[in-house]
Structures are given as C-alpha cells and as structure tokens.
Amino acid sequence: MKRLETNIGSWQAFPCDAPCPLWLRICLTLPLAIALASTVACAKGTSANAANAAPNSELKSQSTAATPAPETAPSAAAAPDNAPLPHIDAKRAFQYTREVTAFGERYMGNENHKKLERYIIDHLKGDQVEDDAFTADTVEGKFPVRNIIAKFPGTKDGIIVILGHYDTNYPLRNTGYVGANDGGSSTAILLEYANQLRGGAAGKKRDGYSVWLVWTDGEEAVKTWSATDVLYGTHHLAEKWEKDGTLKKIKALMVMDMIGDADLDILRDTNSAPWLLDLIYAAAERLGYQSHFNAYEADIQDDHIPFVKRGVPSADVIDLDYGYHNVFHHTPQDTMDKLSPKSLEIVGDTTLETIHLLDQR
Ligand SMILES: [Zn+2]
Numbered sequence: 001m002k003r004l005e006t007n008i009g010s011w012q013a014f015p016c017d018a019p020c021p022l023w024l025r026i027c028l029t030l031p032l033a034i035a036l037a038s039t040v041a042c043a044k045g046t047s048a049n050a051a052n053a054a055p056n057s058e059l060k061s062q063s064t065a066a067t068p069a070p071e072t073a074p075s076a077a078a079a080p081d082n083a084p085l086p087h088i089d090a091k092r093a094f095q096y097t098r099e100v101t102a103f104g105e106r107y108m109g110n111e112n113h114k115k116l117e118r119y120i121i122d123h124l125k126g127d128q129v130e131d132d133a134f135t136a137d138t139v140e141g142k143f144p145v146r147n148i149i150a151k152f153p154g155t156k157d158g159i160i161v162i163l164g165h166y167d168t169n170y171p172l173r174n175t176g177y178v179g180a181n182d183g184g185s186s187t188a189i190l191l192e193y194a195n196q197l198r199g200g201a202a203g204k205k206r207d208g209y210s211v212w213l214v215w216t217d218g219e220e221a222v223k224t225w226s227a228t229d230v231l232y233g234t235h236h237l238a239e240k241w242e243k244d245g246t247l248k249k250i251k252a253l254m255v256m257d258m259i260g261d262a263d264l265d266i267l268r269d270t271n272s273a274p275w276l277l278d279l280i281y282a283a284a285e286r287l288g289y290q291s292h293f294n295a296y297e298a299d300i301q302d303d304h305i306p307f308v309k310r311g312v313p314s315a316d317v318i319d320l321d322y323g324y325h326n327v328f329h330h331t332p333q334d335t336m337d338k339l340s341p342k343s344l345e346i347v348g349d350t351t352l353e354t355i356h357l358l359d360q361r
Helices: 030-037 040-052 090-102 111-122 180-198 232-243 274-287 341-359
Strands: 128-138 141-152 154-165 206-216 250-257 266-269 293-298 314-318
Touching (some): 090 111, 090 341, 111 180, 128 232, 141 180, 180 206, 180 250, 206 341, 250 274, 266 314
Parallel strands (some): 154 206, 250 314
Antiparallel strands (some): 128 141, 141 206
C-alpha cells in the first residue's frame, strides 16, 4: 500500500493504492492551484509559471528519473504551416477500446491476453511487425512478456516512437477489473494511429521520420510497484535498443496512458522533456484543445522512464485524474461508461499533429 501524503491543503494527492504503477506527486500549493485554475485555458503560456513554482522538496527528492538534458533539445515550437490538421476516426478508436475491454482482465500470459495479442496482430496485417518477447522473472513467478512493434518507415533519418501498454494488473485478477481506460484506451489509440500512418500505396514511405508504434506489455506491477516490480516490457526494450543502437536514432518518444477519460485533463509530467511537452501543448493549441492540457505538474513513473534514464527525449501523455480524486484508477470502476470518443480524438489528433511538428525539424 502506498499513499502519498501532501501538505497542500484541500488539494489532495490522488489515491494510489497498491499495486500502483504510477507514482504521482503533486507539486502544487493550493494558492498556485487556484491561480492556475483561472489561467488553464492558456496552458502553453502558464506552463513556465507552473514549472517555476516551488515544489514540495521532500516529494520531489523521491523522484527516480532524471530530466533529459536540455542542451540536446530543439528550441521553440515549429512555425505554423498550411498543412491540413490531422483527424483520427474517433468512433473507430472508441470501438477498438470497447473490443479490447471486452476481452476482460488481460494480465501477462493469461488467455485473454493471448487473444488480445492476436487481435492487435490481426489489425496490423500488411504492416512491418516485430516482437520483443521474453520471460520475466518476478516475485510472483515467471511471466511471458511480449512487446509488439509496428514500424512505419519514413523518408527522414530518425524515429519517432509511440508507446501504449496493453496489459492489465495481475493482482486485480478475479476482481472484475477490465481496465477500459488503463490499458484499453492506450491499446486502441495505437491501433488507430496505425490506420492513420499506413495510408498510401504499399511500400511507400511516409513523408517524415519513421514512426514506430509499440504495444507494451508488463507495464503494471505483478505485486506492488517498486523499482524491480514494474515496467517489465519497456525495461527490456530500452536495454535491447540501447545495445543495438536504436536509441540513438529516436528523435522523440511519447507514451499514451489513460487517455480515454471523458473528463480529460492531461498533466505535465516532470520526468518528461520540457521541450517535447511544449511541442505537444503547441499541437493541442493549434487544434483548439489546449484546455485539456493542463499546467499542473506531477512526477509520473510510466513506460517512458527506462528511456528517460537513457537520455531519450520522452513525454508521458497521461490523465491521472480519473474520477474525483482518481477514484476509478485500478478499480473495477474503470469501465467504458467513463470514457468518450472525444477524448480519444483530442489526444489522437494532438499526437498526430505533434508528429507533424517533429517532422518539420
Ligand atoms: Zn495502471
């Protein structure tokens, strides 16, 4: 059991009961929260203020991830251009979420997980697909882990990686937990990205960087979140990509997690590269979605961390305010009725626009 304490008055830390794969530490004081609430519609403009706000040093010191080196970061957001704004098929993405969730609990290696693996692979027919499969030795025994990678080659030298986990929590098996938002929405949005990226004639490269989509496995803890019981898939993948030289080619990496909440509030994760968050927020602003990309900051431990630790410019796109005080997170209440196609559309369009902005660099 881990419950984070804060000294910020009525602005409480979100409950994060074991097994929690994400440590959230709110770095706001109550007055600042009030101040930000009044300026949230201009997220990009207020982000610098939030970043400069005095954090709770005790909580901050618990952070395990380093902020990526700013000297390697590109400068300000790309200048506006006349390219058409992207538009995902949100209805289809929502239907994917429904179908993924309908498999039920999907912890590493169980039958539903295997069905979901086949479901993902079936949607990637004709695409360049690779596996990163291995056996994880955990406190609960051995589990098969399988990251599924779809590659969409581009004309530019470099790779943009989008990650989203598809497993659900082993400790929540037999509780009725189906992870519609946590695991379902991330799986589905990546399937829709594949639809958007493949377009054009077979074998034709996209005009920009290569984009690799990774459905990650073993994101959740098998017992209780700790340095050794979490992020099984991405720890393995980051190590593998470090050895084979792939990491050096990654221009940007973005994680999608819990992005289907009908009440969508994306936060600024303090472990993410600030320039990449700025670019995502600039993309959201172009689309008129800026009110969903908030200025408040939190220390989020998610699938980007193994890459952040290796110096890859990374960002976590996550809404960890799922229900009042995050009450639906990791509970059987994480069901389809809490989600909306609009939220998938907001995150989906913003991510595709971010890819477009990255391509311009
Ligand atoms: Zn989770």
